[in-house]
Amino acid sequence: MQLPLLPVFTTISLLFGINTAPTLDVAPKTVVLQGHKLLERRTKLVNNRAGPKLQAAFERLEREANHLLDKGPWSVTDKKHRAPGAGIHDYSSMAKYYWPTNGGCPYVYRDGHPNPERLNYTDHAERGYMFNSSYTLSLAWYYTGDEKYARQAAKVLRNWFILKEKRMNPSINWAGFIPCQHGGTFYGIIDWSEGYTMVLDAVAILESTKAPHWTKHDIAEFKKWNTQFLHWLDTSEFGKNESAARNNHGIWALQLRAGIALFLGKHREAKRIAEEAKHRVNAQITPGGEQPEELKRSASFQYSAFALTAFTRLAMIARHPGVKVDLWRYKGPKGQSIQKAVDYLIPAATEGKKRWHHSGPVKRYEAKGVIHWAASVGNKKAKKAVDDVPAPPWGDLWPVRPAPDLM
Numbered sequence: 001m002q003l004p005l006l007p008v009f010t011t012i013s014l015l016f017g018i019n020t021a022p023t024l025d026v027a028p029k030t031v032v033l034q035g036h037k038l039l040e041r042r043t044k045l046v047n048n049r050a051g052p053k054l055q056a057a058f059e060r061l062e063r064e065a066n067h068l069l070d071k072g073p074w075s076v077t078d079k080k081h082r083a084p085g086a087g088i089h090d091y092s093s094m095a096k097y098y099w100p101t102n103g104g105c106p107y108v109y110r111d112g113h114p115n116p117e118r119l120n121y122t123d124h125a126e127r128g129y130m131f132n133s134s135y136t137l138s139l140a141w142y143y144t145g146d147e148k149y150a151r152q153a154a155k156v157l158r159n160w161f162i163l164k165e166k167r168m169n170p171s172i173n174w175a176g177f178i179p180c181q182h183g184g185t186f187y188g189i190i191d192w193s194e195g196y197t198m199v200l201d202a203v204a205i206l207e208s209t210k211a212p213h214w215t216k217h218d219i220a221e222f223k224k225w226n227t228q229f230l231h232w233l234d235t236s237e238f239g240k241n242e243s244a245a246r247n248n249h250g251i252w253a254l255q256l257r258a259g260i261a262l263f264l265g266k267h268r269e270a271k272r273i274a275e276e277a278k279h280r281v282n283a284q285i286t287p288g289g290e291q292p293e294e295l296k297r298s299a300s301f302q303y304s305a306f307a308l309t310a311f312t313r314l315a316m317i318a319r320h321p322g323v324k325v326d327l328w329r330y331k332g333p334k335g336q337s338i339q340k341a342v343d344y345l346i347p348a349a350t351e352g353k354k355r356w357h358h359s360g361p362v363k364r365y366e367a368k369g370v371i372h373w374a375a376s377v378g379n380k381k382a383k384k385a386v387d388d389v390p391a392p393p394w395g396d397l398w399p400v401r402p403a404p405d406l407m
């Protein structure tokens with residue numbers, strides 16, 4: 001008889017808050033996160049050997065996941081406003097820093113001044129909720145084995161990518177549109193490149209653990225969507241221009257394409273993109289670790305950390321078996337490197353604005369993730385500094401999801 005087993009199992013689950021189902025004891029085939037690190041942390045949590053930092057991060061993750069159980073699901077079809085020409089299934093957003101002149105056309109660029117008018121175009125916010133919640137819920141499923149998290153993650157993903165009447169078209173032709181002009185802009189692709197690899201990791205966790213509720217049909221459809229999306233990114237004029245950009249935009253686009261390629265098992269393509277990133281290190285980071293294109297921005301500390309989040313996430317993708325491009329130790333001909341660029345942020349990240357001689361505010365926590373990354377690959381300055389950099393307001397989730405987060 002099956003029934004009597006149930007209460008026993010539930011009691012165990014309640015006692016430890018952790019399901020010990022065997023399919024969960026695997027290293028997920030994630031693309032940015034390292035699966036074996038997730039498994040190592042899960043094993044500690046299951047065996048009650050988590051130290052205080054891991055335990056606190058786990059509890060924070062669980063709280064966040066609980067809060068997300070009754071949120072969403074979201075879809076591009078929810079929108080009330082869209083760029084002229086965009087269909088209801090097309091992702092559409094307004095460029096962040098454009099303002100009307102005399103209340104009308106043309107709209108002009110004002111760096112550092114986000115226009116609230118953009119908030120009327122809700123696809124941008126909803127894609128953020130979808131990115132974050134699928135990531136948090138999948139991780140909560142992985143660590144607790146409580147299927148309510150897998151169910152909600154699957155619901156959120158299915159609503160955005162799979163259901164015919166809801167799903168988004170796998171292209172981004174109407175992002176970052178500027179009112180009074182027709183069509184989107186290629187740099188609107190950043191809306192996706194800056195966060196989408198979290199979704200890939202979320203799905204990889206569900207698939208690697210054979211999560212309930214994420215069906216064979218979902219798996220096949222999600223793969224198809226990503227194959228089409230990658231093709232669009234690789235071949236469209238927008239996609240090519242965004243990848244060619246010589247600032248944070250280009251690195252984010254490379255990170256996005258390499259992540260999708262790895263997810264789809266296209267290792268040669270992921271490798272080619274990771275090799276291309278070496279040229280970007282040479283061109284965009286000085287031997288002293290400055291990133292001149294980001295230092296030009298009015299929020300120069302934020303943008304330096306933001307570009308490095310892309311570089312470091314790409315370095316993590318490149319580290320996976322099948323890709324194996326060593327970006328985390330790569331040095332350009334003049335000694336340029338990603339680690340140098342992290343080092344450059346450390347004085348301000350530990351001591352604040354008085355150690356930053358460029359424009360804009362210094363929110364020290366914005367560098368926390370990339371300093372965590374540098375410490376994890378053995379950078380001595382970063383190891384020394386990491387505990388002196390404050391956690392972001394939502395808390396330090398590095399122990400349960402060890403990759404630089406978007407701040």
Ligand SMILES: *[C@@H]1O[C@H](CO)[C@@H](O)[C@H](O)[C@H]1NC(C)=O
Nearest residue numbers: 081115116117118119120121
């Ligand atoms: C949002 O759209 C509404 C309706 O079109 C408009 O009245 C309002 O001014 C817009 N909000 C902003 C911040 O522009």
Ligand SMILES: *[C@@H]1O[C@H](CO)[C@@H](O)[C@H](O)[C@H]1NC(C)=O
Nearest residue numbers: 125128129132394405406407
């Ligand atoms: C998603 O989470 C990040 C922190 O990981 C936060 O900065 C961001 O504001 C969140 N976005 C949304 C739309 O909630």
Ligand SMILES: *[C@@H]1O[C@H](CO)[C@@H](O)[C@H](O)[C@H]1NC(C)=O
Nearest residue numbers: 185186237238240241242244
């Ligand atoms: C893409 O870049 C090319 C070459 O710089 C440029 O001629 C073209 O106008 C750009 N396309 C778009 C859509 O901005």
